[in-house]
Amino acid sequence: MSLIAPILATLALWWLSTGIILVLGERSDGARRAAMAAAGVLALAGMAGVWGLRDITAPMAAYAGALSALAIWAWHEMSFLFGYVTGPNRAPCPPGLTGWPRFRAAAATLIHHELALAATVIGLGVMSLGAANAVAFQVFALLFVLRLSSKLNLFVAAPHFTDHFLPGRLSHLRSYFSPRPAGAFFAVTTAAMAVVAGALFWAAASAASPFEAAAFALLATLAALGVLEHLFLALPVPDGALWRWLLPARDPRRSPDL
Numbered sequence: 001m002s003l004i005a006p007i008l009a010t011l012a013l014w015w016l017s018t019g020i021i022l023v024l025g026e027r028s029d030g031a032r033r034a035a036m037a038a039a040g041v042l043a044l045a046g047m048a049g050v051w052g053l054r055d056i057t058a059p060m061a062a063y064a065g066a067l068s069a070l071a072i073w074a075w076h077e078m079s080f081l082f083g084y085v086t087g088p089n090r091a092p093c094p095p096g097l098t099g100w101p102r103f104r105a106a107a108a109t110l111i112h113h114e115l116a117l118a119a120t121v122i123g124l125g126v127m128s129l130g131a132a133n134a135v136a137f138q139v140f141a142l143l144f145v146l147r148l149s150s151k152l153n154l155f156v157a158a159p160h161f162t163d164h165f166l167p168g169r170l171s172h173l174r175s176y177f178s179p180r181p182a183g184a185f186f187a188v189t190t191a192a193m194a195v196v197a198g199a200l201f202w203a204a205a206s207a208a209s210p211f212e213a214a215a216f217a218l219l220a221t222l223a224a225l226g227v228l229e230h231l232f233l234a235l236p237v238p239d240g241a242l243w244r245w246l247l248p249a250r251d252p253r254r255s256p257d258l
Contacts, residue, residue, distance in 0.1 A: 004205050006217035009063060010013035014225055017074055025167050032082045039075040041246045046071030046136070050124060055081070065135030072120060072136075073143055080113045083169040087111045088241035106155055106176040113124035117144050135215045142219055146226035147188045150233070156185045158233040181232035190230045197223035 024035045026117075049068035053061050079085040089108035097105060121141050128137040154161060157180040166173065200220030207213035 002199075002258075003213065006063070006214045007221045009114060010066070010221035010225070012217050013070060013137055014222075015067075021074060021077055022080060024078065032078075036075075036078055036082060039071075039078050042071040043075035047127075050127050050136040053133045053136065054128070055095040055133065055212040057132050057209070058218065059151040059214045062135050062211055062218060063132050065133055066139045066218045069124075069136040069139035069143070072124075073140060076113070076117055076120065079116075080110070081167060081170070083167070085113050085116055086170070087113065092172045101178075103155065103175070109173055110151070111177065114148070117147075117198055131257055133211075135218065138215070138219055139222065142226075146193065146223070146229070149193070149226070151231060152232055153182075153186055153189060153230060156180075157182045160236050161233050184232070186234055190227060190234075192232065193227045198226055214252075 024032060027035070049064060049071075053065050053068065056064075076085075087107070088110045088111070093102060093105060120146050120238040121137075124137040124140050128212055130132040133139075154177050157178050159179050159181055160179055197220055200216050200223055204216035204220055205214050206218055
């Protein structure tokens with residue numbers, strides 16, 4: 001089976017879903033609430049899809065499983081970027097705070113979001129026990145690991161993070177990012193992801209069935225995108241150009257809560 005279709009589908013979904021969430025994040029409070037309600041409906045449909053696809057192993061079921069996971073993931077991402085589910089700490093990092101106290105303060109800015117994601121991973125894992133099609137769980141779990149690694153790298157060292165897309169309501173997070181040059185932690189995490197991506201591509205190329213080929217190719221492309229996003233943190237690459245043209249110019253006089 002050709003791997004081009006699942007690779008292109010993953011790339012398109014990654015770009016489109018990211019762009020939609022970024023655009024919605026710039027809208028009014030009312031528009032964001034309406035978007036969250038719509039995303040909640042889609043997330044519930046995604047949960048239903050996870051259960052309904054358990055025993056279906058046609059190639060299209062792999063795509064449907066990935067879509068189900070992305071629908072659930074999108075709700076979580078919107079809840080964070082819209083400022084609804086973040087953490088108890090909404091203050092900038094105090095000057096001079098270092099080490100463990102700084103890590104605790106940084107973690108408190110988003111711990112509620114991380115716990116919600118972790119709970120969803122566990123829930124999807126339970127729903128997928130014994131399932132012939134566990135693509136939704138696998139996609140969501142992979143996204144969780146990739147995102148957690150990205151956040152840790154932002155804290156440790158991310159000299160070229162593009163914060164143009166960070167909404168004003170989350171502007172305090174910038175104070176916890178580290179502009180230091182990327183070091184050993186970045187190298188280890190990025191290399192590990194590259195190995196995972198390579199292994200998944202190999203599994204897709206040697207899969208025994210069209211369903212497995214599609215599933216592994218979807219996961220491999222997501223892992224490769226994770227590697228790319230990590231490289232964007234450390235290299236002077238204008239990744240923001242992928243979506244910046246979709247967004248209106250920000251008014252510096254606008255309230256950071258908008």
